[in-house]
Amino acid sequence: MxxxxxxxxxxxxxxxxxxxxxxxxxxxxxxxxxxxxxxxxxxxxxxxxxxxxxxxxxxxxxxxxxxxxxxxxxxxxxxxxxxxxxxxxxxxxxxxxxxxxxxxxxxxxxxxxxxxxxxxxxxxxxxxxxxxxxxxxxxxxxxxxxxxxxxxxxxxxxxxxxxxxxxxxxxxxxxxxxxxxxxxxxxxxxxxxxxxxxxxxxxxxxxxxxxxxxxxxxxxxxxxxxxxxxxxxxLEAVEPDVAGTVDGLSEVSGRVVIAPGAVVEGSVIRGPAVIGADTKIIGSYVGPYTSIGEGCVIEDAEVDYSIVLADSAIRGVRGMTHSLIGRNAEVTKATGVPNAYQLMIGDHSKVQVRA
Incomplete structure (x- = not known):
């Protein structure tokens, strides 16, 4: 057959x-x-x-x-x-x-x-x-x-x-x-x-x-x-496996997989969650049902119930949820004035912001 x-x-x-x-x-x-x-x-x-x-x-x-x-x-x-x-x-x-x-x-x-x-x-x-x-x-x-x-x-x-x-x-x-x-x-x-x-x-x-x-x-x-x-x-069925580096200021709880080469510093990760190889989680919160691909940077951010594909960065953004972030994408907090959103959105995209 x-x-x-x-x-x-x-x-x-x-x-x-x-x-x-x-x-x-x-x-x-x-x-x-x-x-x-x-x-x-x-x-x-x-x-x-x-x-x-x-x-x-x-x-x-x-x-x-x-x-x-x-x-x-x-x-x-x-x-x-x-x-x-x-x-x-x-x-x-x-x-x-x-x-x-x-x-x-x-x-x-x-x-x-x-x-x-x-x-x-x-x-x-x-x-x-x-x-x-x-x-x-x-x-x-x-x-x-x-x-x-x-x-x-x-x-x-x-x-x-x-x-x-x-x-x-x-x-x-x-x-x-x-x-x-x-x-x-x-x-x-x-x-x-x-x-x-x-x-x-x-x-x-x-x-x-x-x-x-x-x-x-x-x-x-x-x-x-x-x-x-x-x-x-x-993620409900993953077995905990922490092969990356987690510092003493971080908290990892539940079913969490942290791949080799990944680094977690001053962060909270609540499973079930998967962190890809060579990804850096710095001063951030990664909540349940989140998959972070390899080579990503999550810094001073909060992410849960989301999928982040490889080589992407999320910096200074709070409350990100129910999101799918593509490869080599960058989501950052705007600085300076005016206090406004700055977006570059491709065709057929969908963005929800709290006004």
Whole structure:
């Protein structure tokens, strides 16, 4: 069995970060979201992996390499434009050959892995097994309707009046029958080949399509609040590990990871939190559910429930919370008069200030 991992797309909901970076490489607890998916695939016993890449392909290649660091053998498959999930199956036809495969959306975050899904697909003969979870607002998702034996009998994409609360999670298993399905469908109104249309084709032509339920935690990490929530979930499980330097004037409590080379001086860190390698925390407060990347400087500042990416600096700023700070960013306190905000904000940014 093979795996097809989707790491293309434009990540419009996480702009401006994704103007210059792959959305699948935004970190959760200082590890890219994509890495969690690759580890889940490996833990399910699959080692032959194709990764669909687009405009950010170079960055993904540099991060993942040949896959050996994960125990995988990785093949990169370029997609010229984001023309839909079913189009990814089309362009990966040569790699997939006649083998069954799992398709994993690289920006999905799934706690509990996919071994149950893969084992169930292998054990029971069917042409597709789709991962589902119950959600509070199914109108924002692809929604599945089940028959009495757990078979999928209908699919709707973001229906105005959903007939169930079962959302389609971004992990699928397919037999080679899916290749005929993706060739048979036509682009949707948004100009993409939809995987839901291909699955509908399987259902309509008498192929067996089964369901499988998420047993752990799942999030599509396309929005800020989803990233912060995933960060919280992972940090809840970290084991304390202080490998960096903490001076006698500092207080570190709870589940805190401080990587080698990091320095904490005159500061308070309350876990769960992760501090990256070679980062300096000076005269500051780092609160729960915060991940600070490597090479950062947090000085005379207060940060909690946030993600700060590598090589960024926060100086003299109090009360920063629920924030995602990109790489090589600088957030500082203004000096002098007038007492005013000075902002340089990129396209699609969001800033909240207390007036």
């Amino acid at each position: 093979k795996a097809l991992v989707l790491a293309g797309g434009k990540g419009t909901r996480l702009r401006p970060l994704t103007h210059t970076s792959a959305k699948q490489l935004v970190p959760v607890a200082n590890k890219p979201v994509l890495f969690y998916g690759l580890e889940a695939i490996r833990d399910a016993g699959i080692t032959d992996v194709g990764i669909i890449v687009g405009d950010t392909g170079r960055e993904v290649r540099e991060a993942v390499g040949d896959g050996s660091a994960f125990g995988l053998d990785v093949t990169y498959i370029p997609q010229e434009a984001p023309l839909g999930l079913a189009h990814c199956v089309l362009v990966a036809r040569e790699f997939l050959a006649g083998d069954p495969f799992v398709m994993y959306l690289g920006d999905n975050f799934l706690v509990g892995g996919i071994r149950g899904l893969v084992d169930a697909f292998r054990a029971e003969e069917c042409d597709a097994r789709i991962l589902l979870t119950r959600v509070a607002e199914p109108q924002f998702y692809g929604v599945a309707e089940l028959g009495p034996d757990g078979e999928i009998v209908a699919l709707e994409e973001k229906p105005e009046h959903p007939r169930s609360d079962l959302a389609i999670v971004g992990v699928y298993t397919f037999s080679p029958a899916i290749h005929e399905a993706v060739r048979a469908i036509r682009p949707s109104a948004r100009g993409e080949l939809e995987i839901t249309d291909a699955i509908k084709w399987l259902i309509d032509t008498g192929h067996r399509v089964r369901s499988h339920f998420v047993t752990g935690y799942w999030r599509d990490t396309g929005r800020l609040q989803d990233m912060l929530e995933c960060n919280r979930i992972v």
